[in-house]
Amino acid sequence: MALEITKELLNNVEDMIQNQKDAALSELFADIHHADIAEVLDELSFDDAVYIIRLLDSETTSDVLMEVDEEVRENIFEQLSTKEIAEEIDELDTDDAADVIAELPEERKQEVIQQIEDREHAKEIVELLRYDEDSAGGLMAKELVKVNENWNVLTCVKQMRQQAEYVTRVHSIYVIDDEGKLKGRLSLKDLLMASTRAKISDVYIPNVDFVNVNDKAEEVANIMRKYDLEAIPVIDELGVLVGRITIDDIVDVIKEEAEKDYQLAAGITQDVDSEDSIWDLTKARLPWLFLGLIGGVGAFLIMEGFHESFSENAVLFFFTPLIAAMAGNVGVQSSAIIVQGLANDDVKGSIKNRLIKEMLLAALNGFMLALVLFAFIWGYSGEVQKAFAISVSLIVVIIVAGLIGTFIPLFLHKRGIDPAIATGPFITTSNDIFGILIYFTIAKMIIGF
């Protein structure tokens, strides 16, 4: 069912391009879904990809261009003229068109926009470009079917047939008033079942979910997921219907958000995947590793600061990795739960209550772990005081790590910063430092060195 990209297929395609077997190529690609064509292009050289783009008709290639890797698309566009790019834009839905133009370098943007044949289309795209890409306005498309509440069903169906030609998927037909304000919706099913002479105003459902142009993408995703919606109308500050977001875009948003959070938690700063070049992967991974290095140096300096007590208290130093590791693990767990809760809008109640809950949880977990550790150290070394010092430090370190892991994401969130930044290496490195500092301080107090 899905096309399998085999080495054989790719070699075939590359040969045909080499020998300019255009008819054969067109025939081959005619039956392949554009998402699969895009996968093929991802594997070809940029020149070969451009060859295919120029060969196939714009209706197909515009869809293909939306599906190829961002890097491949960038390179293809570099080789296409602004006229050729404009031709592709003409075929795209407004939301995709806006996304594509936003990716272009500044100088080319203007040129491309001016060469778009359908001026109405160009006007809509320019409107969409004004919105923040992470908002409902940045996600929406202008393509939708709307009918006036004063029409009857017959007129509605006629209008619909005209408008629907441009709309890929009609879910709901939106009902507006004379000022363009959203009043309600109709489903195709309702329309099929209604009498042709009925008035729209008697038939439509006034209860319609909607979002505002300025709502955040993640918020829109949560609403559509909660109410099982497949499309949602977008209104502006005046209540005027200005666009529509469909579930396929939201599915991508959900996937991309999840991947971004996952990568941040692993300390990867850019959107990379396993197929990227070593250079790109390095650029994404090195920054956080460097942060970890600095943290490690910080740990070294702290330990060195306590080094006079070394000879009699070597065992303390041998347990430093354990303390640091536990601080890191607890911090990561706490921050992950909070970040996920914030993303799902699950986090209610005051910050104070949450910190208290985390403190109790950490104290409980810390106590159980410290008990086990105490038993081990005492049994292994026979030194009760040291076992006690290390175990007590463990509890304190775990409580502090849990509080840091809970508090920092909440703090960032309240300031409007993505809390997912405070996961992964950021948390583990800072918790390592705090953990080791607290550890030695408490051990010093208990043992007295």
Next chain:
Amino acid sequence: MALEITKELLNNVEDMIQNQKDAALSELFADIHHADIAEVLDELSFDDAVYIIRLLDSETTSDVLMEVDEEVRENIFEQLSTKEIAEEIDELDTDDAADVIAELPEERKQEVIQQIEDREHAKEIVELLRYDEDSAGGLMAKELVKVNENWNVLTCVKQMRQQAEYVTRVHSIYVIDDEGKLKGRLSLKDLLMASTRAKISDVYIPNVDFVNVNDKAEEVANIMRKYDLEAIPVIDELGVLVGRITIDDIVDVIKEEAEKDYQLAAGITQDVDSEDSIWDLTKARLPWLFLGLIGGVGAFLIMEGFHESFSENAVLFFFTPLIAAMAGNVGVQSSAIIVQGLANDDVKGSIKNRLIKEMLLAALNGFMLALVLFAFIWGYSGEVQKAFAISVSLIVVIIVAGLIGTFIPLFLHKRGIDPAIATGPFITTSNDIFGILIYFTIAKMIIGF
């Protein structure tokens, strides 16, 4: 638009329940979306929730029951009789009905199934229960609209009006042959535009995406996301159309998969969120923390094994947290990229090539970090040999950590085990141990103690 669950609202509801103001309650809930009613029930006591469920009609409450927290649903069902549960099941779509019944304890399952009024419905549910819950069969619903290829459009529309009464959302109308095998599809839009006398076999689109009952849920999600589908038909081993999966269920699958991977990477073993009890959170978090504790003890034992060299080589021990932290960070990054790549089906090529790529990447990153570290240690302590030993160890440790982080998920994946298990604390703990062991071994070789 979305209902805001205020303390005021909850108190109101609780009061009305207390005073059995049924009419007022029914009126209040009449205008609220079932997903919002579910949120209210999540905040009420179980007794109050059961009161509301018994008060409202089954058509509403069945939808509400699908949206409440699993724990709340479990408790509500414990208080309902099997007859009452069967009444709810009668109102649910087959996929939701099967999910709900699967959650019940064994003894109750049979009783409930036998009390379902609509025997056809019961039969379909039993069929669905046979499938693995993580497969297409486990996700699909039996509710769909299908027409025979030999009919004409008029018959089709008549049939559709009958069948569509039971189908919440009609996307495509599936076309089958006399044996029930899937032949193609029609969209409502096509149907509206076609002449009533045309034959279905002339009008339908033979090119239809589908999945098999045994395909994995994640695979289905990838296909629907790739081809921007809103619903996909499911066929059995004979090619017979047996069910349909809609995008809203896939959106939930994508979200749940992402959350599961994220939590595994943070070392949380069960599906918990910030609102759960301290006890549930402890059960989910403690196991991995305990693993970290064991790892820390392992690190202690390794360092203790080298302790004779302590006095002259204290600085080595002070850098142990740095080495362990870097090993952990690199391992987490590597495993995250691989796990994400495997989930998105991006990982191609041989394992050998991938390990070589990771080795080069780790060597490159490790070298740059080691250079900085060397400069620091030399500048700070003046001891060239020790600086060299520690820096070289860092490079080796990073390479090994990267290889472990890349190899283990791939290995698990090939064995059919979820690679996401090998992220988070599992990787950091094992890399800590390996890292410290390699570190001291190399340092010993270079410095010669």
